[in-house]
Amino acid sequence: MDDRETARARARTLIERGTGPRLAERKLAAQGIADQDARSAVDEAKGEAGEDELAARALQRRLRGRTPRDEKEKRRLLRALIAKGHRPGAAARALGMEWEGDDG
Numbered sequence: 001m002d003d004r005e006t007a008r009a010r011a012r013t014l015i016e017r018g019t020g021p022r023l024a025e026r027k028l029a030a031q032g033i034a035d036q037d038a039r040s041a042v043d044e045a046k047g048e049a050g051e052d053e054l055a056a057r058a059l060q061r062r063l064r065g066r067t068p069r070d071e072k073e074k075r076r077l078l079r080a081l082i083a084k085g086h087r088p089g090a091a092a093r094a095l096g097m098e099w100e101g102d103d104g
Contacts, residue, residue: 003037008044010031010033011042014027015042019085020051020081020084021046021051025038026085052090055081055087056093062081074095
């Protein structure tokens with residue numbers, strides 16, 4: 001198995017488990033995968049899904065079909081999605097929250 005195959009398999013696993021694309025790329029690079037191979041593998045793993053859709057999928061995976069109980073839980077989930085590498089704006093939109101900060 002070469003680096004590209006390894007990168008594709010690992011990227012699929014990371015994206016399916018709710019890791020955001022930016023963090024997935026960094027994790028692959030930390031494992032010694034070339035930056036270009038990591039980027040290509042993540043792009044392939046996320047398919048046509050955009051940042052908002054990936055954040056919504058990660059949220060649903062975390063909630064397992066239920067809805068957040070209150071604003072405190074929404075804030076906790078927002079922090080968790082951001083920590084998983086999702087852009088803050090995408091994470092907020094997945095939760096139905098307004099986001100006015102930097103989306104870096």
